[in-house]
Amino acid sequence: MSGTGTGIRLHAPAPGWEHEADVVVVGSGVAGLTVALRCAAQGAKVTVVTKARLDDGSTRWAQGGIAAALGEGDTPEQHLDDTLVAGAGLCDEEAVRTLVTEGPDAVRRLIATGAHFDTSETTGEILLTREGGHHRRRIAHAGGDATGLEISRALIEAVGEAGIEFIENALVLDLLTDAEGRAAGVTLHVMGEGQRDGVGAVRARAVVLATGGMGQVFSATTNPAVSTGDGVALALRAGAEVSDLEFVQFHPTVLFLGPDAEGQQPLVSEAVRGEGAFLVDADGVRFMQGQHELAELAPRDIVAKGITRRMQETGTEHMYLDGRHFGARMWERRFPTILAACRANGIDPVTRPIPVAPAAHYASGGVRTDLHGRTTVPGLYACGEVACTGVHGANRLASNSLLEGLVFAERIAADIAEHPAAPGAPVVPDPSRFPLLPAGARFEIQRIMTRGAGVLRSEASLDEAAAALGRMYADAAELLERDGKTAEPCVESWEATNLCLVARILVEAARRREETRGCHWREDRPERDDENWRRHIVVRLPSGAAAPVAPTSLTIRTTPTADLPPTRSGTEHLR
Numbered sequence: 001m002s003g004t005g006t007g008i009r010l011h012a013p014a015p016g017w018e019h020e021a022d023v024v025v026v027g028s029g030v031a032g033l034t035v036a037l038r039c040a041a042q043g044a045k046v047t048v049v050t051k052a053r054l055d056d057g058s059t060r061w062a063q064g065g066i067a068a069a070l071g072e073g074d075t076p077e078q079h080l081d082d083t084l085v086a087g088a089g090l091c092d093e094e095a096v097r098t099l100v101t102e103g104p105d106a107v108r109r110l111i112a113t114g115a116h117f118d119t120s121e122t123t124g125e126i127l128l129t130r131e132g133g134h135h136r137r138r139i140a141h142a143g144g145d146a147t148g149l150e151i152s153r154a155l156i157e158a159v160g161e162a163g164i165e166f167i168e169n170a171l172v173l174d175l176l177t178d179a180e181g182r183a184a185g186v187t188l189h190v191m192g193e194g195q196r197d198g199v200g201a202v203r204a205r206a207v208v209l210a211t212g213g214m215g216q217v218f219s220a221t222t223n224p225a226v227s228t229g230d231g232v233a234l235a236l237r238a239g240a241e242v243s244d245l246e247f248v249q250f251h252p253t254v255l256f257l258g259p260d261a262e263g264q265q266p267l268v269s270e271a272v273r274g275e276g277a278f279l280v281d282a283d284g285v286r287f288m289q290g291q292h293e294l295a296e297l298a299p300r301d302i303v304a305k306g307i308t309r310r311m312q313e314t315g316t317e318h319m320y321l322d323g324r325h326f327g328a329r330m331w332e333r334r335f336p337t338i339l340a341a342c343r344a345n346g347i348d349p350v351t352r353p354i355p356v357a358p359a360a361h362y363a364s365g366g367v368r369t370d371l372h373g374r375t376t377v378p379g380l381y382a383c384g385e386v387a388c389t390g391v392h393g394a395n396r397l398a399s400n401s402l403l404e405g406l407v408f409a410e411r412i413a414a415d416i417a418e419h420p421a422a423p424g425a426p427v428v429p430d431p432s433r434f435p436l437l438p439a440g441a442r443f444e445i446q447r448i449m450t451r452g453a454g455v456l457r458s459e460a461s462l463d464e465a466a467a468a469l470g471r472m473y474a475d476a477a478e479l480l481e482r483d484g485k486t487a488e489p490c491v492e493s494w495e496a497t498n499l500c501l502v503a504r505i506l507v508e509a510a511r512r513r514e515e516t517r518g519c520h521w522r523e524d525r526p527e528r529d530d531e532n533w534r535r536h537i538v539v540r541l542p543s544g545a546a547a548p549v550a551p552t553s554l555t556i557r558t559t560p561t562a563d564l565p566p567t568r569s570g571t572e573h574l575r
Contacts, residue, residue: 006541008237008434009174010497012489015187017200021047021165023416024186024204026172026231029059030148031384031405032210033155037113038413040162047202048159048166049188051211051226059402060152064131064271065141066110066406067399068103071128074136076100083400086133086299087393088518089534090244092564095390098371099400099407106406107140115154117142131270131398132252133299139399145269145335151402167202168192171491172211172230175238175380176201178424183207183238183379185426191491205422206379208412209235209367210405213385216442216495217503218360219450222251222267228442228495229502231386235367236501237434240375241540243388243564244365245502246509249396249519250455251361252303253279255354256318257345262446265359266341268321270398273297275334277323280353281310287319301395301519304358308455311357320353358455362401364392364519365509368538370567373412376540379423381416383408390564394518435476437500439492444472445499453507458524462511469504508554509537535559 023039025032028050036046050056069079079100084091111117117140118127128137142150159166169191176185185203211231215223232242253273255266273279273296279288287310292298298306307319323331328350331339342349367375367382369389375382383389384405391404452465480486487493515529516522536559559565 006237006239006543007430008541009429009432010237010434010489010494011432011436011486012173012187012189012494013199015199015201019047019200019202021045021202021204023047023206023208024049024202025208025210026186027210027212027384027386028054028166029210029212029384029405030151030155030402031409032208033159034406034409035208035210035383035412036164037155037158037162038410039416040164042413042417044416046164047204048164049170049172049186049202050166050168051171051230053168054156054159054166055152056224056226059148059405064145064269064399065129065139065147066107066151066402067134067138067397068107068140068403069100069138070104070107070126070140071136071138074138076103078136079103079138082134083391083397086395086397088301088395088528089530090393090518090536090562092390092562094563095371099391099404102407103403106403106410110151110154110406113154113158115142115151118144129271130274130297132273132294132297132303133397139271139274141271143336144333145271145337148402171494172234173199173494174234175207175377176203176426177238177377179427180424181239181378182423183377184423189491189494203426205420206381206416208373209380209382209386210384210409211386213363214499214502215360215363217445217449217499217506218454219262219446220254220265221263221360222254222265223360224264228499230495230498231382232366233498233501235375235377235380235382236505236541238377238380239540239543240377240380241368241538242366242505243368243536243538244394244509245363245506245539246513246520246537247364247392247394247518248360248506249300249362249364250304250358252300252307252358253321253356254359255341255345255347256357259317262443266338266345267361268338268354268356269335270300272321272323272335272338275326277321277326279303279307280320280322281314282316282320299395300398301521304455304519305521307356307358318355318357321356322353323349324351324353326350362396364388364394364396368564368567371411372415373408374415374567376567381412383412388564394520433480435473435480436487436489436493437472437476437496438487439490439496441472441496442492442499445469445496445503449503453510455521457510457520457522459511460524462507466504466507466511469500469507472500473504505539505554508556509539512537512556534562536562536564
């Protein structure tokens, strides 16, 4: 890839201030903060940009834990096998092997950084539990069900001690590039006061995207409100390739708050099933038995499908997770966060089953990277949920996400230190002709995606979603072309525009993949088709300042095998 970009970017005022750094990291979860700490330790001047407060990313919401072969009798090879099975034939085995072999030491370095995991009162060893798809206890947890919160605390404390500069309440808009197409920084809008208020720019020799997921593209999600796909959208506009966006994991057990509930929903961790809770219907029947050897601990796509099928069969809107046999003491000690969330919503899991239903949880696809986190745009890296490393394939194995963020963040920092080439001066781009959507479009996008591209998909539902999203974009484009007007540039319109872009790419990839695999479930194509579809769908935007984002104009390729091709060798390896 030449990395010269598409010429497409968000409408925004010209930067009114500028900041210099060696490395700018966008995002403050486990991936972003780990990159920042490792780069700073190597002497780089690092600036972390985060959309809300430093501790408001997705990492803090991770309940279950972090998976690694730390227990007696467990091995990286066994962890690899479980990951490959969950990924339904689409994991890049080299990437998975990197994850599971480097993972245990990465967790130990996290502990050395200051993270405290739950340990046995008698042996002092780290307590390990099981989750769906794992054949061994290998999930380390903290605070019972507050693992992400503890990891976030430790990393933020370490960032403070290292003196790393950060800019909070800042929505990153677009990538800055030099004349050769190399990343040279980012533009951003700071929602604050004083010197850094409004649109500005951070110039840097390396840009690391660690922006998290895009769960807000659906009406109900476990993701925080800031997860609007900004990193994937920025990368697309910069000319980077994305892969596997059709594989959105729906967490099987999210607290059901009613059919009209929207936005972030409380997660009921897989660890609850790992400790022995079971799924039942309204009649108390354990419907997952007989569907998979692991029953309730089957991979998440299988459990989500099992719940959805049972809901269809019984004409109900949710199933139940029964953990009453735990007793009050276990709920209070092992799952205090979940217990509090349930009780806050009028449900006491000590005395009654918890109503649950699937909700959008994790994007297995994202910005395509190699084993060093490098994207197809020179100088632009990605790690964590925003990236597609090939580790997750068609369905992420439970608790592999925090580990992936750790391992590949460390690899990015090492690559930046090893290749310190500096970009030239950023090129001043031409005025954008890419329309902004109005702020209110966000909710319509979510409803379209939930109806047409949720847990259950079909050719008809995806066609309907594609048409509806296309009309939204066409109306905005027509207004811009006819009257030279677009929505007022602001955080809400930028987020809505990002959501629409990633939604359209997701839907188009889901239309192309005419099979059921992992967390992509096509009702009209219920079988897995390895002969034709054991490969990845890779997408990038067309070049040209006025380029329409329509299915006919996208550059869409499929890889010849389940392995992702190198990011630095262009598209000649794609067909």
